[in-house]
Amino acid sequence: MNQVRVIAPGLESSIQDLGRFGWAHFGVSAAGAADALALRAGNLLVGNAENAAGLEMTLMGVELEFESAAVIALTGSDFGSGLPLWTPIEVPAGDRVRCAATRGGARCYLSVRGGIEAPKIMGSASAHLTTGVGGGRLRKGDVLAIGDAAIRRPRKAARGFPYWNPATTLRVTPGPQAEWFGEEIYRSAYTVSEESSRMGLRLRGQTLTGAGGHMISEGVSLGAVQAPPDGQPIILFVDHQTTGGYPKPANVISADFWRLGQMRPRDEIRFECVTIDQALRFLQEQEEWLYSL
Amino acid sequence: MTIRPASDRALLVEFDRAISPEANARVRSLTAALAGLRGILNLHPAFASVLVEFDPRLLGHDAVEALVRERASAALETNAEERLIEIPVRYGGDDGPDLEDVARHASLAAEAVIKLHSSALYTVYFVGFATCFPYLGGLPEALATPRLASPRKLVPAGSVAIGGSQAGIYPLASPGGWRLIGRTPLALFDVHGEPPGLLRMGDRVRFVPMEGWAR
Numbered sequence: 054m055n056q057v058r059v060i061a062p063g064l065e066s067s068i069q070d071l072g073r074f075g076w077a078h079f080g081v082s083a084a085g086a087a088d089a090l091a092l093r094a095g096n097l098l099v100g101n102a103e104n105a106a107g108l109e110m111t112l113m114g115v116e117l118e119f120e121s122a123a124v125i126a127l128t129g130s131d132f133g134s135g136l137p138l139w140t141p142i143e144v145p146a147g148d149r150v151r152c153a154a155t156r157g158g159a160r161c162y163l164s165v166r167g168g169i170e171a172p173k174i175m176g177s178a179s180a181h182l183t184t185g186v187g188g189g190r191l192r193k194g195d196v197l198a199i200g201d202a203a204i205r206r207p208r209k210a211a212r213g214f215p216y217w218n219p220a221t222t223l224r225v226t227p228g229p230q231a232e233w234f235g236e237e238i239y240r241s242a243y244t245v246s247e248e249s250s251r252m253g254l255r256l257r258g259q260t261l262t263g264a265g266g267h268m269i270s271e272g273v274s275l276g277a278v279q280a281p282p283d284g285q286p287i288i289l290f291v292d293h294q295t296t297g298g299y300p301k302p303a304n305v306i307s308a309d310f311w312r313l314g315q316m317r318p319r320d321e322i323r324f325e326c327v328t329i330d331q332a333l334r335f336l337q338e339q340e341e342w343l344y345s346l
Numbered sequence: 347m348t349i350r351p352a353s354d355r356a357l358l359v360e361f362d363r364a365i366s367p368e369a370n371a372r373v374r375s376l377t378a379a380l381a382g383l384r385g386i387l388n389l390h391p392a393f394a395s396v397l398v399e400f401d402p403r404l405l406g407h408d409a410v411e412a413l414v415r416e417r418a419s420a421a422l423e424t425n426a427e428e429r430l431i432e433i434p435v436r437y438g439g440d441d442g443p444d445l446e447d448v449a450r451h452a453s454l455a456a457e458a459v460i461k462l463h464s465s466a467l468y469t470v471y472f473v474g475f476a477t478c479f480p481y482l483g484g485l486p487e488a489l490a491t492p493r494l495a496s497p498r499k500l501v502p503a504g505s506v507a508i509g510g511s512q513a514g515i516y517p518l519a520s521p522g523g524w525r526l527i528g529r530t531p532l533a534l535f536d537v538h539g540e541p542p543g544l545l546r547m548g549d550r551v552r553f554v555p556m557e558g559w560a561r
Contacts (some may be wrong), residue, residue: 077388077399078377079535079543080474080517175538184477184518229350229358265502269365270474271482272390272397274356296392296474302423304353332354333402340403 055199057165059191059208060149063181064113066191068169070106072167073177073187077295084179084187084292087111087251088160088314090214090339091129095164097346098126098141098211100203105168106178108191110161112317114152116165121146123199124207125164130157130315138310140210141166158315166207170200181292211346213313214339216312224309224327225289225336228277228301234263237276238302238324243286247318251292254316260284263302269296276305276313278324288313308335347372347418349411355387355402357410359418362394365483369394370471372418374548379417386410386439391472391547393481402547430550433515433530435464435506437555441529444491446509448525451491460555463527468551476520478535482513482551497523504530506553517543519543528553 069092070086086092086109093103108115114132123144127136133153136142144150152161171178172187180188192276225238243258264280275277277289279299288305290313301326305313316322327335351360359376362369370393377391379537385404390397400410409557437460438445449456468484473483490511498521501507507524517534518524534544545551 074387075382076389076542077397078381078473079541080477080479081542082476115354134442175542183520186477226351226354229352269363269393271358271360271395272352272474274353274390274397274399276353294474295388295478296472301352304356307355328367329351329354329407333406336402338355344523 055122055123055167057195057197058118058120059193059195060118061116062191062195063110063115063152064195065111066115067109067180067182068171068188068191069109069179070177071104071170072173072291073181076175077272078100078253080295081175081186082181082291082293082295084177084181085163086314087291088129088162088311090311091160091314092162094139094211094214094346095126095128095162096172097343098139098208099124099127100205101164101166101168102202102204105164105202106171106196106226107162107169110152110163112159113154115162115163116149116151118149119146121143124321125150126164128164129161130155130159132152132156132161136314137210139213141207155317159317160314160323165199166203168200172307178265183292187335191229208346215342221322222325223322224306224325224332225278225303225313226306226327226329226332228303229271230263230266230300231302233266233300234261234280234302235261237261238286239326242321242323245316245318245320245322247297248317251290253290254288254313256286256322258285261286261302262299266302268298268299270296273297273301274304276310278299278303278305283342306332306335308332308339339346349414351407352397356399357407357414357498358395358397358399359414365471367394367469367483370483373472376414376418377419377547380414383413390474392474393471394434403500428548428550430552431545431551432554433506433532433551434556435528435530437528442506442527444525445527448489450526451487452487459489459527462489464553464555470545470549470551472547473543473545475520478517478545480515480534480545480551485511485513487511491525493523494525501526502529504532504534506530509557
C-alpha cells in the first residue's frame, strides 16, 4: 500500500471529508472540511470524487514524506510550501512536502490522488476534534495510507476560486430570531477572537442588546450567528453543537462557508444581509466554477 | 405549526414556544417522517421544534416546506414503539459531588433526593447538544436546582445531572454547568453501535440506584 509519513504534524491538522450527515438527532454534528470548497476543488483536480478524504491544515502546515510516487494538490491558503496552489503536482517516491506558516487565510488542504484511506465512522472519515469521533489531530510519526479511489484523470491547473478574498465581509440571511435584533449586527465590524475553533468562531465587538430574550433550546444550523447573554456573537462552525438556547440574529450563507474556514484570529469582519434568493444565486456561481475544473 | 427559514439551507419548524409533551410528540413523529428522504441532510429535533437542514442544490425552501406540511399531517398517525430504559446510577460521593447541594436546595435529606429521583418516570424529549446528550422531562419539581454559576471544566462521562427543571446524562467527558448527583456505568454513546446512541427521543427512562452506593 502507498503510504505517507507525517514528519511534522503542524498546529491542528486532521483528516476531513465533507462530513458526517444524518446523525444530528443523536447530537452528532457533521464536522467535515472547514473550507469544503477548497477540499472539493483539490479532490477534483487530482481526479478524486469530491468527497474523498484529504488533509486539513490550520495556520501551520505539515511536513510529509511520500514513500511512493503520488499526485497531490494544495488548495485554500498558501502555507509557504513553495509549490503552486490549485494544480495537480507529481511527487516522486521519497520526496518530502513541507508546508509552513500561512501567508494568507487559516487553512490549506492537501488532496492526494486516490484519497487518504481512513476508516469511515458513522459514514465519514472526518475527525470531530472535541469528541474524537472519527479521529483526532494528526501526530508526528503517523502513517497515512493512500487509497485507490480515483475516478478520472487529474485535471489541468485551475485558477484559484475567482472570488478568493478571505477578508472582510460575511454575507448572511436573517436568523430565526432576527426581529429581536433589528439592524444591530450590521452596524459595526467584529474581530475574530483567539478562542475560535472548529466548533465556533467567537467574535468581539459591539454588544448585541437583543440577546436578553428567553427562548427554549432549538436546533441550530451551520453558520448560525448566535448571541449569548454577554452579547458577543459566536458563529457556529463545522463541529458545532446540534441544539442551543441562544437567539440567532443571522446565518452565514452557504456560499460563504469557505470564508469561515479561512478566517484567522484578529481578522476583522462585517455582516451584510442578503435575501435567500441572492444567497442561492451566489452558491450556484460557486458550484459552476467548481464543476468547470 | 409555524415554518420559517433558519438559513439558506434550513427551515425551522416550530410546534410551540414552550415545553409540552404534546408538542414534543409532534416533533418526534415529524422527525421520524422526514428521516432518510433524498436531499434532507440532517434533522435537529428539540423540545418543541425541528430544524430541517437540506441540500440547497437538490431542494428549495418551498419544496421542503411542502414536504413538511404533507408529512406533519400524515405523521400524526404514527405510533412508534415505546421503550423503557433503566439506567443504573451510583448516587453521591465522587460520582455525584452536587448531591448534598441539591438536597440542601430542596430541604431534603440526600436519601430522599435519591428516592425521588429514582422513582420518577422520565421521557427523552430529544437528544442533542453534543453527542447523544438526552434532555429528560419528568424531573420531580422539588428537585429542580439552578445550574452552577460557573461551569465545571470537566464533567466525567456518565454523570447524571440536574439543570434547572431538566434532567440529563453527560454521555462524554466535557465541560458542563449542571448539578451532578450520580453516575452511570452505561455507555450512552458508542460510535460502532447501531444506532450509536443508547437513548432515542420518546424513550421512557427510569434511574435505578446501584447496590453498595457510598456517600
